[in-house]
Amino acid sequence: MSGFFDIPSDLQHSWLGLVGLHLREALLPVLAGLVVSLPLAQLCVRLRWLYPPVLWVTTVLYAIPSLAFFVLLIDYTGQTELTVMIPLTVYSLVVLVPAIVDGVRSVPPETLAAATAMGFGPVRRYFQVQLPIAVPAVIAGLRVATVSSISLVSVGALIGNQGALGNLINDANIYNRPELAVNAVLSMAVLAILADALLVAVRLLLTPWMPRAGRRRPAADVPDPATAALEDAVR
Amino acid sequence: MFGVLIRIDSVTKRYPDGTVAVDRLSLEIPDRSITVLVGPSGCGKTTTLRMINRMVEPTEGTILLDGQDILQQPVNTLRRSMGYVIQNAGLFQHRTILDNIATVPRLLGWGKDRARGRARELMERVGLDAALAKRYPYQLSGGQQQRVGVARALAADPPVLLMDEPFSAVDPVVRKGLQDELLRIQAELGKTIVFVTHDIDEAVKLGTMVAVLRTGGRLAQYAPPAELLSAPADAFVEDFLGADRGIRRLSFFPATGLALLTTPIVAVDATAEQIAARATGEAPYLLVTDLDGRPLGWSEPHELTAGSIDPGRLLSHGRPFVPGTDSLRAALDCAVLSPTGWAVAVGADGRATGVVSQQTIAEAIRGAHAAVPTDAPAPHSLAKGGPADAKVAG
Structure with a gap:
C-alpha cells in the first residue's frame, strides 16, 4: 500500500515539487494578467467608449473552454507550461479589468478635482492618487483571479504532464489510487485558502487608511472567492 | 486702497453643445481681500473660479494674474501657486492628515521633514489638534476635514486662495465656526481669496466685495456687501438678497455710538x-x-x-x-x-x-442712514469704498 504523499514516478516530482509547480503555473498568469490589466483598465477609464467593447472581449475570451485554447496554442508553444499559462492569463482579465476600472472610478470626483487643482499632472495623479485609492478593489479582483487560477491549472493534465497537482487526479485513475485524487483536491484547496489569506494580509498592510469597522466579521460583504473557484474548476 | 491682483476681462465660457456657462464676465479682484462669487445654481460661479486656475479654459477673453496672462506660465506651476479648497474637502483618503497638508510643498520639491514641519504649523493655525496628525481622513468629522482642506490649501503659502463652496456641506453651527475661523486667518495672513457660495448670508458675512451672478453666467452686481444690501442693482439682486435685507444691513453699522443709560x-x-x-x-x-x-x-x-x-x-x-x-x-x-x-x-x-x-x-x-446715502445708484464698479472699511463682525 502506497502512502498519501507517495507520488507516482511518471510525474517526476515530489509532492512539494508539485505544489511549487502548481503555484508557479497559477500565479505567473495572474501577475501577467495584472500587468496587462493595469494599462488596459486605465485606457478604459480615460476613453469611456472603450470599456464596453473591452468588457465584451474579455467575457467572450473567458467563455472559450481551455481545451480549445490548448488545441490552438499547442502548435506554437507545444506541451509546455506556457500553453497552460496563456489561457489562464486571458481568463484573469475578465475579473481584473473591471475590478481595476471600478477601483479607479471609485475615487471621489472632489478628490480628483483637488488633486488637479493642486498641480498634479495626469501621470502623478494616477500613481499617487487613483491607484492607491483603487488598491482595495484591485486586491479584491486579485483574490478571485488567484483562487480561480489555482483551481484551473489542473486542466493542464489534458496536454500531458502540465497540470501539476491536477495530474494526480489523472494518476488516481490510472493506478487506481483514489487517495491521490483526494490529495490533489485538498492540496489545491489549501493553496487557494493560503493565497487568499496572504492577499487579505497584503491589503490590510497597504490600506491603513480604510475604516476597519468590518474587522469583527471579515469579508462578510465579499463573495467567497474559494467557492467561485471551485465552481470554475468544473470547467 | 488695495491693488487689483486678478483681472478677469470679458471672459466667456461656451461648451461644445452651445451652453454658455459664463457670458462676457469682467471682474477686478482686489489684492489681500475676500471676493465672493454668489448666485443661484447654473450661474457659472464655479466655472469662473475654475478658469482662474485653468481647470476650465475660457472660450474668449483673458484672465490676468498680477498683470500677466495666466496662459503664460505652465499650468501646474500656476495651480501650485493657488490654494484650492473644495466642498467636502476632497482630502486624499489614503494619506494621513499631516501628509495631506504637506501635499503641495512636496510637489514643489520640499524635503519630507520640512514639508511635514510646515504641515504641523498649519494644523495649529487652522485650529486642529496636533494629535490628529497621524490620523486618516475617515477618522475626522466633516468640520475637521474642512479645516484640513484649508490648511492644505495654505501649505505652500500661496498668494491666492480659491474656495469652491467650502463650507456648504457642514451643519450651520460648524459652518459659522469655520467662517469665523476663515476671517481670523485672513486677518492674519491677508491672502487674495476668491470664494464661491450660493449662500448670500455667507457672501455678505465674508466678502470684502461680492459679485452676484445670474443664471447664464452674467454679472448682476459687483459691490461691497453693505452697498449690495442698501442699493441692489435690480429686481434679481433684490430678490436674491431675500426679504430682510434692511435688518441684515444693520450688521454694517457699529453699535459704538449708542447712548447707553447706566442708572436703571x-x-x-x-x-x-x-x-x-x-x-x-x-x-x-x-x-x-x-x-x-x-x-x-x-x-x-x-x-x-x-x-x-x-x-x-x-x-x-x-x-x-x-x-x-x-x-x-x-x-x-x-x-x-x-x-x-x-x-x-x-x-x-x-x-x-x-x-x-x-x-x-x-x-x-x-x-x-443719513450718513450713508442709500439711494445712490450702485454702479458695477469697485471704485467706490475701499474693501474692508465698513466690515463689522456681525
Missing part, C-alpha cells in the same frame, strides 16, 4: 434705598444683575422688594450686545427679544455696562 441697573442684593435711587423714570424698568454685574432680567421698580428679589420672576433680557464689537443689528435684536423693548449692553467680560431703548436704537439707525 440694580444688583440682586440691592437695598430699598438703592432701588428707589435707581428708579428715576429714565426707563420704565430696572435691569437686575447678579453680584458680579451680569444681567439677570428686567422688572418694573414697584415689583422689586429689597432683599427678596427672585431672579426666576424677572422679564427676560434677550441676547446682550457688546457695543465695541457688535453692530446695530445685534443691539436691535436684543431689544426686540425682550418684552420690555430695551437692550442690554455688556462688556467683553459679560458685565452689564448700560441699557438702551428701541427708540434710541431706531434714532441711531436713522442717523446711520
